[in-house]
Amino acid sequence: GAGVSQSPSNKVTEKGKDVELRCDPISGHTALYWYRQRLGQGLEFLIYFQGNSAPDKSGLPSDRFSAERTGESVSTLTIQRTQQEDSAVYLCASSPPLGAGIPLHFGNGTRLTVT
Amino acid sequence: SQQGEEDPQALSIQEGENATMNCSYKTSINNLQWYRQNSGRGLVHLILIRSNEREKHSGRLRVTLDTSKKSSSLLITASRAADTASYFCATVRTDSWGKLQFGAGTQVVVTP
Numbered sequence: 001g002a003g004v005s006q007s008p009s010n011k012v013t014e015k016g017k018d019v020e021l022r023c024d025p026i027s028g029h030t031a032l033y034w035y036r037q038r039l040g041q042g043l044e045f046l047i048y049f050q051g052n053s054a055p056d057k058s059g060l061p062s063d064r065f066s067a068e069r070t071g072e073s074v075s076t077l078t079i080q081r082t083q084q085e086d087s088a089v090y091l092c093a094s095s096p097p098l099g100a101g102i103p104l105h106f107g108n109g110t111r112l113t114v115t
Numbered sequence: 116s117q118q119g120e121e122d123p124q125a126l127s128i129q130e131g132e133n134a135t136m137n138c139s140y141k142t143s144i145n146n147l148q149w150y151r152q153n154s155g156r157g158l159v160h161l162i163l164i165r166s167n168e169r170e171k172h173s174g175r176l177r178v179t180l181d182t183s184k185k186s187s188s189l190l191i192t193a194s195r196a197a198d199t200a201s202y203f204c205a206t207v208r209t210d211s212w213g214k215l216q217f218g219a220g221t222q223v224v225v226t227p
Contacts (some may be wrong), residue, residue, distance in 0.1 A: 004157075033215070035217070037176035041219060041220075042203060042218050042219035042220050043158075043203065043205075044216055045125055045215075045216055045217075048124045048214060056214055089156070090156070091157065093158075102133040103148060103160035103162070104158075104160065104215060106150075106158045106159070107157055108156045108158040109156050109157060
């Protein structure tokens with residue numbers, strides 16, 4: 001079946017512009033995660049959804065970052081007034097109904113470059 | 116902040132050799148998972164070990180967990196060039212089990 005799909009795969013934007021990154025999880029996966037990965041570094045947790053509820057927004061770096069999820073499907077991560085330090089790969093992952101022992105399925109990410 | 120820290124940061128070995136990498140973490144966990152990443156894009160789940168388990172095997176992979184030392188190791192036996200990738204440990208803490216936190220990763224290069 002289809003995996004986690006992210007779009008666009010690459011995005012180049014000018015500093016100060018807003019961007020929207022999209023994630024389509026695997027059908028039936030109620031949990032959805034967003035991570036950020038800077039070049040050569042590990043994954044930085046941003047936010048996760050259980051259904052369309054976000055119990056933990058603690059990882060969002062600033063109020064320029066926000067995320068929404070429609071039901072148990074598509075999620076969008078919005079970055080307003082982008083800065084150069086926002087340049088990174090943004091990874092989305094999903095998993096079946098939330099459980100501590102459930103592995104995540106990752107998309108291939110969106111590479112964001114802010115010039 | 117990152118929960119897991121991998122060691123070494125980079126590892127270079129020849130085909131046929133074993134590769135061992137370690138992960139240390141700071142707080143009580145429910146389980147620990149290892150993931151692999153090729154070319155800086157999507158991660159693939161390799162293996163999960165629960166806090167009440169000490170060792171687990173999957174094909175050429177062997178994972179150990181020592182909760183008293185808050186550490187885990189991943190062993191890849193008889194490595195192949197295709198094993199070249201970055202390997203990350205990730206933990207699910209007992210106090211925030213909905214959030215999987217990743218370490219900085221070990222970059223493994225296997226040369227033919």
